[in-house]
Amino acid sequence: MLIDHPLLGPRDASEFIYMGDAKLLNRPNWKSQNSKTKFLDYGYLRKNPAGVHKELWYHEQGDRSWLLVTRNTVTHEILKVELARDTKGK
C-alpha cells in the first residue's frame, strides 16, 4: 500500500505506523458538564466502519509527521491524505 504524503510524495506503508481513529485529534474539554462520558467515548469507543474511515498514521521511518488519512477499510483505497497539523480543530 502506498500513502501519498502531502510533502514527500508516495511512500511505502512500511515506513508508517497506524495510530488509530482520527477522533483522537478532538480531545474533549475536561471542564464540560459530561466530561466523564465524553472521555470514555474518546478513549475507548470506536465506530470501526466497513467503508470510509478517517485515521491517523505516523511517518516514523520518515519525516516524523502525523497524517490524517481517509481510507476505505474494505478496498484499502486511500481517498485523501492531509497533514494532521493542518486539520486539527477544523
Place this chain on the structure above:
Amino acid sequence: MAKLDLKIKKPLDGYSKVINQIKIAEYQFDNLISLAIPLKTERKCKLNFKKSLGEPMPNIEKSIINKSGILGFRIGLDLLLVCNPSHSSFVKKTVPSLKQAFYITDQTGGWCGVRIDGDRVIEMLERICPLNLSQKIFAIGDVKRTIMDHLNVIIFRETEKKFILFSPSSSSGSFLKSIEISSSNI
C-alpha cells in the same frame, strides 16, 4: 602513570570491499549533529543557517554541501542533520554559531555512514529500498529517510550511481550484512 594514546574507533572499523563491481566503504566523518527548529522561528533559523554554513537552508528532503565539505540535509519540517567530514573549526566555530538559533544534539556516535558506488548500485538498492530511485523522483543531492531490511536508514544521493547510507551505529553490522547480501545477489 602510563601515557594513553586514544584513537577513535569507527562503527565499521574502516570497512571497504567490492562486491559485484559495487564498492562498499564506510563513510567516515568527524561530527554529525541534529538541528531542531524551535516553534515559530523558521525565519531566524534560515538566516542563521546561511550565516553559519554559507549556504541557504535546504527544503525538506534536499541537501547542501558548503565550501568546507560540510553536508547539511533536511529530513523533516523542523529537523536537519549536519555532517562534518573533517573540517577542523566545525566544533569551535560552526556549532556555537548554529546554537544561536537551533536546538542542537550531538549524534556523532549514533550514526554510521556507508558509501556505495558502482554501475549496478541501483539494482542492489532495489532489493532492499522501498523508494522510487529514478532520478526524476530522487535527484542528485536529494536525501530521504526510509526503512531498509527493517532498519531506519537515511539515504543521500551523491551522483547518479553513488549514495551514502546512514544507519544507526548500534545496528550498523546488521545493515552492512544486508548490503553485502543484496550486492551478492544481483
